[in-house]
Amino acid sequence: MNPANRENDDAARAAGSRLVQDFGLLIKAATRLEQRIDTALRRECEVSHTMFEVLIRLCRRPDEEISQRRLADDLTLTSSGITRLIDRMEGAALVRRVPAPGDRRSVLVEATDHGRAVFLRAAAVHAQVVERYFVAPVAHADYARLTHALGEIDKALRDT
16 A cells, blocks of 8 residues: 555544544534524623623622733633723623722723623523523433533643
């Protein structure tokens, strides 16, 4: 067999491997679910999924001081990416920036009353989409195993 043909065959086998296919299925499902959530949130609440993630973070513990830098880290965004996102959210009256007490270089971000109201509507929309496309298609026992397995994967990735 010609070496180029052997490499082509080896590459085709690798691309069709069970691990590649299984991981691809996970990524496709997660991407499609995220797209459904984003579409529903934009249509019904006029916020993106990323804006919703910011509001989750800000509303989870209302008294917690959260800096723009911490939001960037939590959402794996660049400094300029979080700045642009918070600019848009501030323009939509969802959040406000406030100076950090004792640190003139740091800016804190907090949800506005309007932001909290939008978050509550968006949380209901998010729950409907997740229920329909993530929970409902899976048998109850399988769902429990799935979420446990995802937690174990997340733990393994955090521990290394």
